[in-house]
Structures are given as C-alpha cells and as structure tokens.
Amino acid sequence: MKFDVEINQETTTIHLPNQQGVIVIGNEPDKSGRGVQLFLKAGQLAAVSTETSQIDHDQVITIKPDWDLEADYLDKSLTEYAVANGLLKGEAPTIKIPTNQRATVEDFRDLVLKILTGLGFRLAFLQAPKHSGKPRHRFSKQVSQIAFSVDHDGATATVYWQKRNEMLVKAGARLKPKPELNKDGSLGFSAKFAERLRSEHADDIQDFVTTRDIVLKSVNEVGLFLYFGGINGWLVLKDEAGKSINDWTIVK
Structure with missing residues (x-):
C-alpha cells in the first residue's frame, strides 16, 4: 500500500489512497470540528470521540474521512469495535449506521486500522482487516x-x-x-x-x-x-x- 506522508514538528499527516481522507498523528486534539479522534495514554486507547474533549492523553490520532463518509458513523464503528474487544468500557454512540452504508464504513475503518498497525500502534483492537477499502476506478x-x-x-x-x-x-x-x-x-x-x-x-x-x-x-x-x-x-x-x-x- 502506498500513501503520501507529511511530517512537521507537531504532526504527521497521512494521505490515504484514492483520496479517501487523512490521518493526523499529534499531541493535541484537532479543532476543525471534523473527524474522529483516538485519544491515547501511555500507548493505550483512552477514548474515541468526535469532540475535542478534555480527555487525559499524551497522543491523539485524528481520522478525517472523505466527505462521502459521515464521521459520526466512523465514530460508532470504531467504538463498537473497541468495546467488543475489551479495550473500552461503556456503550457506543446511539447513532444508527444505515444498512446501505455499514459495509463502506467498516471497510474504511479496517483500512485505517491496517495502516495504524503498520505504523506500530499496539492497540488491542487493531486486527488484520477483511477488506481492502474502496475499489479503484480507471478513467478512459x-x-x-x-x-x-x-x-x-x-x-x-x-x-x-x-x-x-x-x-x-x-x-x-x-x-x-x-x-x-x-x-x-x-x-x-x-x-x-x-x-x-x-x-x-x-x-x-x-x-x-x-x-x-x-x-x-x-x-x-x-x-x-x-x-x-x-x-x-x-x-x-x-x-x-x-x-x-x-x-x-x-x-x-
């Protein structure tokens, strides 16, 4: 898998293949109001949220999908996965992922998890994905x-x-x-x-x-x-x- 990476003093930004979005790794929450944030503390997942909440953390991974995928749906999918694997306690957001979008959301989630695993993030719920993300299309x-x-x-x-x-x-x-x-x-x-x-x-x-x-x-x-x-x-x-x-x- 190939993707573009931008590194500066505060953040590392990964541009996902096929213009599917970006992953930003840094120490502070993203304040743009768009994306799902994984708050990490001592290498462990502390919270998954779309809000810039005051959660105790030392690293934040912000996932910003392309505009055709709702961040709220990704938030729910990631939280469901974390809770199911015993990494977080509590319940996932109550928002319902439409049936016709669930496969797309889970494909994107699995792509993100595959990339983070490859980068060395040792989160308990980062498993090998079953899907390869969005299909590619060729112009002619x-x-x-x-x-x-x-x-x-x-x-x-x-x-x-x-x-x-x-x-x-x-x-x-x-x-x-x-x-x-x-x-x-x-x-x-x-x-x-x-x-x-x-x-x-x-x-x-x-x-x-x-x-x-x-x-x-x-x-x-x-x-x-x-x-x-x-x-x-x-x-x-x-x-x-x-x-x-x-x-x-x-x-x-």
Whole structure:
C-alpha cells in the first residue's frame, strides 16, 4: 500500500489512497470540528470521540474521512469495535449506521486500522482487516463519451466523466431540495459540504434546477451536490442500458 506522508514538528499527516481522507498523528486534539479522534495514554486507547474533549492523553490520532463518509458513523464503528474487544468500557454512540452504508464504513475503518498497525500502534483492537477499502476506478477516453444519468431521491441529471478529475453535470439537473437531518436537527458533515458546493454555484441554480453546465471534481461530489450523498454514487450513475459507472470503470 502506498500513501503520501507529511511530517512537521507537531504532526504527521497521512494521505490515504484514492483520496479517501487523512490521518493526523499529534499531541493535541484537532479543532476543525471534523473527524474522529483516538485519544491515547501511555500507548493505550483512552477514548474515541468526535469532540475535542478534555480527555487525559499524551497522543491523539485524528481520522478525517472523505466527505462521502459521515464521521459520526466512523465514530460508532470504531467504538463498537473497541468495546467488543475489551479495550473500552461503556456503550457506543446511539447513532444508527444505515444498512446501505455499514459495509463502506467498516471497510474504511479496517483500512485505517491496517495502516495504524503498520505504523506500530499496539492497540488491542487493531486486527488484520477483511477488506481492502474502496475499489479503484480507471478513467478512459471511452468512458468520457458516455452520458450517465442520475435518478435518485428526487434528483435527476445527465453527467459526463469528461476528464480524470472533472465530472460535468449538464444544465437542467434537478437537485434534491433539502438534506436529511441528524436526530438533533443538525446538518451532518456531508450535508454541510453539499451546501457549500451549492453555494459556490448559486448563480447557476434557480429553484433547485441548474441553469448552466457545472464541473465538479469527483463522483462523490456529484452525489453530494445532487442529492446530499448517503449512497454509493458509483452505483447511481448509469448509462442508457442501465450499466453503472462502477461497472464501466472498476479496476478488478
């Protein structure tokens, strides 16, 4: 496995493969408000939290997944795993991981644990993962010519993967008006990022319909922009015969 690493005086940042997110290792909690933090004390796991709580620690590992994966879901999955293996006492967060996202969350969790194990962190629940993380997809000239359609949760669009890091959403796309909220009525991280994407293109949207072509960076951004994510976008985008963009591009 290959990944990029940045090292400075205070932190070590690991960029995960396939733009899946980052792991930051340091001595202080991350204050950005995004990510799951593993608080360590004397080499042992003291807590798992999305908050910058005043937990006694001497090292913090902050895991920031890409925007298509909710940090709250990762928090629950990591805590469940730690409690089940006797490393933490108590219960996992009450938030429910949607059935259609649990496999994705656990795959990402296992990828992170594999990397941390390789770096020498001796945490009791760091076991060899069963999965290899997100699949890889390959861009090609043939794929760039295919019109992929979106018809999901009230959102419709025609999308082209026109360049390696460019997804073209054709004018006339209909956006899902409102995101699902957390139980406490707040916006999730994905919904916040989706709202930011929409605000960047506000001049090109009228009554939740795009008036001009819009270029985004990835399939994940397309899903967030159109319907606030919540499902694997590689399976949502389909050609006229119903073949998904995943089937067209996955590297086996």
